[in-house]
Amino acid sequence: MSYNINKNGYYGEFGGAFIPEMLYPNIEELKLNYVKFMNDPDFKKEFNQLLINYVGRPTPLYFAKQLSKRHNTKIYLKREDLCHTGAHKINNTIGQILIAKKLNKTRIIAETGAGQHGVATATVCALMGIECVIYMGELDIERQAPNVARMKMLGAKVIPAKSGSKTLKDATNEAIRDWINNPENTHYIIGSVVGPHPYPDMVARFQAIISEEIKWQLESIEGSSSPDYIIACVGGGSNAAGAFYHYLDDKNVKLIAVEASGMGIDSGKSAATSILGNTGVIHGSKTLLMQTKDGQITEPYSISAGLDYPGIGPMHANLYKTKRAEFISITDNQAMKAGVELSRLEGIIPAIETAHAFAVLENKKFKKEDIVVINLSGRGDKDLDTYIDYFKL
Amino acid sequence: MNRIIKELDNNNNILSIYFTAGYPKLEDTCKIIKNLEASGVSMVEIGLPFSDPLADGLTIQSSSTVALNNGMNSDLLFNQLKDIRKTVKIPLIIMGYFNPILQYGVDDFCKKCKQVGIDGLIIPDLPIEEYLKSYESIFKENNLLNIFLITPQTNKERIKLIDNISTGFIYMVSSSSVTGSKNGFDSEQIDYFKRIQNMHLKSPKIIGFGISDSKSFNEAVQFSEGAIIGSAFINHINSYGINGIRSFIKKYKN
Numbered sequence: 098m099s100y101n102i103n104k105n106g107y108y109g110e111f112g113g114a115f116i117p118e119m120l121y122p123n124i125e126e127l128k129l130n131y132v133k134f135m136n137d138p139d140f141k142k143e144f145n146q147l148l149i150n151y152v153g154r155p156t157p158l159y160f161a162k163q164l165s166k167r168h169n170t171k172i173y174l175k176r177e178d179l180c181h182t183g184a185h186k187i188n189n190t191i192g193q194i195l196i197a198k199k200l201n202k203t204r205i206i207a208e209t210g211a212g213q214h215g216v217a218t219a220t221v222c223a224l225m226g227i228e229c230v231i232y233m234g235e236l237d238i239e240r241q242a243p244n245v246a247r248m249k250m251l252g253a254k255v256i257p258a259k260s261g262s263k264t265l266k267d268a269t270n271e272a273i274r275d276w277i278n279n280p281e282n283t284h285y286i287i288g289s290v291v292g293p294h295p296y297p298d299m300v301a302r303f304q305a306i307i308s309e310e311i312k313w314q315l316e317s318i319e320g321s322s323s324p325d326y327i328i329a330c331v332g333g334g335s336n337a338a339g340a341f342y343h344y345l346d347d348k349n350v351k352l353i354a355v356e357a358s359g360m361g362i363d364s365g366k367s368a369a370t371s372i373l374g375n376t377g378v379i380h381g382s383k384t385l386l387m388q389t390k391d392g393q394i395t396e397p398y399s400i401s402a403g404l405d406y407p408g409i410g411p412m413h414a415n416l417y418k419t420k421r422a423e424f425i426s427i428t429d430n431q432a433m434k435a436g437v438e439l440s441r442l443e444g445i446i447p448a449i450e451t452a453h454a455f456a457v458l459e460n461k462k463f464k465k466e467d468i469v470v471i472n473l474s475g476r477g478d479k480d481l482d483t484y485i486d487y488f489k490l
Numbered sequence: 491m492n493r494i495i496k497e498l499d500n501n502n503n504i505l506s507i508y509f510t511a512g513y514p515k516l517e518d519t520c521k522i523i524k525n526l527e528a529s530g531v532s533m534v535e536i537g538l539p540f541s542d543p544l545a546d547g548l549t550i551q552s553s554s555t556v557a558l559n560n561g562m563n564s565d566l567l568f569n570q571l572k573d574i575r576k577t578v579k580i581p582l583i584i585m586g587y588f589n590p591i592l593q594y595g596v597d598d599f600c601k602k603c604k605q606v607g608i609d610g611l612i613i614p615d616l617p618i619e620e621y622l623k624s625y626e627s628i629f630k631e632n633n634l635l636n637i638f639l640i641t642p643q644t645n646k647e648r649i650k651l652i653d654n655i656s657t658g659f660i661y662m663v664s665s666s667s668v669t670g671s672k673n674g675f676d677s678e679q680i681d682y683f684k685r686i687q688n689m690h691l692k693s694p695k696i697i698g699f700g701i702s703d704s705k706s707f708n709e710a711v712q713f714s715e716g717a718i719i720g721s722a723f724i725n726h727i728n729s730y731g732i733n734g735i736r737s738f739i740k741k742y743k744n
Contacts, residue, residue: 113620114617115588115615115617116615116617117544117545117614117615117639118614118617118638118639118640118641118644118663119545119639119641119643119663119666121617121643121644121648122643122644260555261541261542266542270542270544273544274544274545274546274547274668277544277545277666277667277668278666278667278668278671279666280643280666281643281666376592377589377593378587378588378589378592378615379542379589380544381615388589388593390593391563391565391590391593391594392540392564392589392590392591392593392594393540393541393558393563393590394541394542394589395541
């Protein structure tokens with residue numbers, strides 16, 4: 098059994114394309130073309146050139162000496178925070194803007210939570226000279242002001258989503274409505290491994306560069322391409338999908354997905370979907386999601402704007418259900434503490450999303466000889482206000 | 491015989507009204523249905539509210555939010571409808587997004603529909619492929635029609651597929667848009683209506699989205715067997731309350 102997608106667009110029982118008929122032609126067009134485009138030699142060449150010369154890949158696999166010493170194990174950091182724009186999100190937006198060009202689309206829309214995907218989308222739109230509209234929850238616009246400013250600087254139009262909890266879920270709803278209203282000229286760049294098939298697979302394939310690099314980098318440093326553990330945070334799950342991708346079917350590698358439990362699992366203010374959710378349909382995909390017993394989607398909470406999504410990608414739902422990955426949830430407090438620890442020990446300020454992955458080091462015992470790779474998915478510049486307020490620095 | 495099919499056999503100027511169950515007040519559901527029937531409406535779509543209505547514009551988003559805040563849910567709706575067939579004779583359809591139905595259990599939901607006298611379902615985010623794979627037999631066992639949508643972008647082959655598997659009518663979405671975002675039809679839409687008319691489908695068609703006055707209603711029924719009004723009706727209730735229903739419907743019946 099493979100943990101990757103099957104030919105029907107499902108990971109086990111999760112996935113599919115639960116979309117209104119209005120979106121069928123667009124989704125079908127993508128489904129028929131994405132693999133063909135991605136395998137096209139010219140496409141590959143342009144994608145790889147951009148990853149090298151524009152994004153700055155390969156990103157280093159850095160041995161974190163101080164952190165390793167503190168936690169008495171061997172820790173490597175995959176430095177996605179060093180990508181242009183400050184997070185892994187751009188791997189996907191580079192790929193999708195090239196897809197959009199192939200499909201002759203002249204307008205791009207995207208949703209964003211923390212703003213990293215919005216910035217990465219605005220960036221590639223500027224690069225390619227394509228009109229860009231970003232939907233962002235009104236609450237997220239307030240708490241991620243630096244990223245809003247960056248998107249504007251890059252020429253994107255930022256439209257606040259004012260419905261529901263005014264966060265990522267609602268921004269996604271608004272983006273989907275925009276796509277229904279503009280099906281012909283517009284491509285929707287979804288930022289995570291969520292949404293209707295083929296999005297989860299397409300985004301995972303673009304992010305798979307992360308684990309592709311980890312493999313050869315680790316091989317050259319340690320003489321083996323397989324670590325004992327890979328740890329990544331999961332909101333929708335794009336950085337985790339990329340870090341896990343080439344290890345999905347390698348059972349020697351233990352996968353750890355880290356969710357945000359906010360103020361605590363039972364507090365009513367949490368985003369730990371695997372524990373609090375059950376099977377349902379959100380944004381076109383059958384997956385685990387947080388909902389009432391009546392099937393109304395509930396409002397998630399996390400201190401990090403990139404993790405407060407009420408669902409997880411169908412790949413991750415399947416990894417959870419099959420127990421292929423271990424899911425650990427981390428509170429706001431634990432994440433903030435881990436963020437400071439990494440800053441002080443290694444001189445790297447992580448995004449608060451990413452800090453959740455680092456908090457696992459305090460909460461799980463690793464052996465001294467274990468090789469633990471943590472996907473350092475984003476840098477914390479955008480979160481400085483939150484860190485400073487929190488610690489009264 | 492299913493009431494929708496019977497109505498389609500006898501009427502090719504169907505006026506169908508959509509409203510959100512539990513809106514404006516929780517207990518308004520049955521009052522609105524009875525009022526609509528008394529006003530001469532031929533069919534009613536009862537909207538089951540959902541927290542994230544992807545295909546809906548602001549009007550139905552807002553009515554859904556209010557209905558949910560009022561406490562509406564599937565169980566309550568079925569409970570409100572339990573005696574509806576003692577008086578109401580016109581076809582009744584439930585329109586709702588898939589997740590609340592999935593949580594209720596598709597099987598149980600369909601059984602309940604049959605029990606209270608629902609004739610069909612419109613589930614915009616349950617695609618044909620998933621329906622055929624997993625749910626068709628459940629619908630049939632419960633004498634429920636599943637109504638599929640086509641849009642200006644739906645290609646010919648898919649329209650033929652939808653025509654083939656449809657047992658009631660085809661819901662013809664008038665434009666590429668969410669609900670309640672356009673008023674009236676432009677020449678491009680009229681061309682689309684003509685194109686579909688010339689396909690001579692076996693299934694009757696009812697046009698929805700963008701119908702907000704008697705002019706657009708009359709235009710729509712030239713190319714179809716009926717038309718559905720949703721957002722315009724809810725906006726009218728917002729301004730005039732449920733006592734204004736008769737005057738609203740009267741405009742369309744002349």
